[in-house]
Amino acid sequence: MSNSLKGNILVQLRRLVYCSFGVLGRIWYRLSPYPVVLCYHSINEDRWFHGVSLRVLELQLTWLRSFARPVTMDDIYKHITGKVPITTPAFAVNFDDGYSSILSAKPLLDKLNIKPTFFVLSDPSKASHAELDANYEFLTDSQIRSLIHSGWTLGSHSATHRDFWGLSEHDMKLEIHESKLALEKRFNVNVKYIAYPRGRYTDKVLEFVRAAGYLMALSMDDGIISKGQNPYTIPRTGINRTHSFSEFKSSFPPTAIYLRRFIKKVIGDVF
Ligand SMILES: [Zn+2]
Numbered sequence: 001m002s003n004s005l006k007g008n009i010l011v012q013l014r015r016l017v018y019c020s021f022g023v024l025g026r027i028w029y030r031l032s033p034y035p036v037v038l039c040y041h042s043i044n045e046d047r048w049f050h051g052v053s054l055r056v057l058e059l060q061l062t063w064l065r066s067f068a069r070p071v072t073m074d075d076i077y078k079h080i081t082g083k084v085p086i087t088t089p090a091f092a093v094n095f096d097d098g099y100s101s102i103l104s105a106k107p108l109l110d111k112l113n114i115k116p117t118f119f120v121l122s123d124p125s126k127a128s129h130a131e132l133d134a135n136y137e138f139l140t141d142s143q144i145r146s147l148i149h150s151g152w153t154l155g156s157h158s159a160t161h162r163d164f165w166g167l168s169e170h171d172m173k174l175e176i177h178e179s180k181l182a183l184e185k186r187f188n189v190n191v192k193y194i195a196y197p198r199g200r201y202t203d204k205v206l207e208f209v210r211a212a213g214y215l216m217a218l219s220m221d222d223g224i225i226s227k228g229q230n231p232y233t234i235p236r237t238g239i240n241r242t243h244s245f246s247e248f249k250s251s252f253p254p255t256a257i258y259l260r261r262f263i264k265k266v267i268g269d270v271f
Contacts (some may be wrong), residue, residue, distance in 0.1 A: 007235040011242045018250040018260050025253030030067075034091040034224050035076055037251040039195075039236040042099040042136055050102075050134070050240050057226035060239070060248050064091055073153055074194050076214055080229040080270065091252075093117065094218065094236060096157055097194050099136045099142060101270050106150075119195040119218075120144060122179035122186075126160045131197060142187065148189060155193040155218075156180050172205060177212040193218065199236070204233045209216050222261040 044051035050061075068089035076092055080086040093109070095102045098120030101181040109116060116135045121127055124138045139147070148154050158164070158175040159182070167175060180191045192215040195203070199220025209232050222237035239250045250256055 012245075015077045015247055016265070017100045017242060018247040018256050021253075021255035021259065022246060022250035025250050025255035028255060029253035032254075033068075033087065034226060035079055035092065036068075036078065036089040037073075037106070037218065037225065037234065037236040038219065038252075039093055039094045039096060039218070039238045040097065040102075041097050041240075042101045042134070043052040044101055044136075045103050047208075047241070048134055048136075049242070050238075052239060052241055054104055055247075056241075057105055059245055060113065061093070061112055061173060063111050063245075063249065073117045073155070073216065076225060076234065077192075077231070079184055080225060080227060080231060083225060086219055087093060092117065092128065094195065095160070096156075097121070097132060097134070097136075098124065098144075098157065099134075100139045101136060103139070103147075103252065106147075110150075115151045115153070117153040117155050117193060118144075119155040119193075120183070121157055121159060121161055123159040128161050128163075131161045131163055135207050144187060148187060154187060154189055154191060155185060155195055156191050156199050156214075157195050158181055161197045162216070163198065164196055164205050165202060167205075169204070169208075172208045173227075176205070176208045176214075178212065180212055192216070192262075195236075196220075199238075201233070208237065222257045222264065224257060224264045 030182060038203045040052060043054050043057060045053050052156055068091050069112040071090045071092050079086040093114050093116040095116055095118040129135050159179040183191045194209060194214050195218040214233055217232045218236055220238055221233055221235040225235060
């Protein structure tokens with residue numbers, strides 16, 4: 001079976017799973033809400049898997065804003081540490097990889113009063129394009145400064161986007177610790193959060209992240225963000241081009257999270 005046919009079948013399977021339990025999931029979520037972190041990458045009209053168009057982003061976020069409030073990663077941290085629990089529907093927006101195309105979403109995000117966290121590479125000139133699976137333009141330093149100035153939160157997405165599963169301890173230090181120091185020095189901010197490239201980590205990676213002084217680290221795990229949650233494995237819901245609007249609406253309620261977790265255990269990471 002060709003890869004694209006297999007990919008298409010998996011997308012249809014995912015659509016069936018999400019949409020079959022959509023209404024039940026949304027009722028469940030409204031009865032027992034928790035904060036959700038949505039992970040986007042680029043804003044593009046082309047066919048790149050991890051991108052979404054501006055029109056789709058607007059549709060998704062405008063719908064979310066009709067019943068949920070936007071929160072920041074600082075709010076998520078206060079929630080998991082029990083300082084300020086989030087008890088109503090709430091969502092945070094993340095952008096991984098640091099592509100300049102996310103600038104096109106700024107007017108929309110401003111209008112909806114959403115302050116995203118964007119995770120950039122500290123050494124983009126040495127970025128692993130094989131791991132990124134894309135070759136888009138990165139944000140420039142002055143664009144990053146301007147986003148910070150407008151209230152967006154800067155996070156680390158490592159130094160070069162290498163796969164954290166196969167790193168030596170020397171390289172872990174470079175990708176985790178040195179990226180934090182480099183971004184803090186260059187942009188004069190405290191970098192409190194890191195997003196794992198492709199969401200991948202090991203126990204050793206968690207140790208390095210804690211030792212480097214990050215408050216939280218973002219994965220692509222399926223889970224509900226609650227008080228007492230391990231701050232170094234915060235779950236996120238990845239949104240990409242293959243999600244239809246009905247799927248998006250059903251992608252973060254408990255039904256989708258538990259089903260995705262089950263399917264990943266049985267047939268692997270297909271979503
Ligand atoms: Zn990435």
